[in-house]
Amino acid sequence: MVFRGNTSFGSNVLFSGDVLFSGDVLFSSDVECSADVVFSDDVVFSGDVNIGGYVAFIGNVIFSSDTVFSGDMVFSSDLVFRGITVFSGDVVFRGDMVFRGD
Known part of the structure; x- marks a missing residue:
């Protein structure tokens, strides 16, 4: 799935295939992705x-x-990050980070 412009999702979202977002994205509800995702x-x-x-x-x-x-x-x-955050895979951070939560 490819989203080329600015995208807004107002309800729960489930992606089960690969996803590419090439514009700004706003998710205003819960999101679950089970495949690869690229946010550009x-x-x-x-x-x-x-x-x-x-x-x-x-x-x-x-x-x-x-x-x-x-x-x-x-x-x-x-x-x-403003809530509880859990990482269980490899992570690479290249920018500034702020964690506000548990």
Whole structure:
């Protein structure tokens, strides 16, 4: 699945295939991804997030609720985590980070 423009999701979202977002993305509810995801612009998650595949974040990212990552990740820009955050895969951080939560 490919999203080329700015994208907003207002309800719960489940992705079971690979996803590429090339514009800004706003998720205002829970998100679950079971495959690879690439975010090439800014992303805001305001609900719970569970991502089980490889993830690459190239733009700024804000997680404002609980987050679980069970796959490998690359973060190449600034991050803000405001809820409980769990990492169980390999993680590479290349930008500034702020953790506000447990």
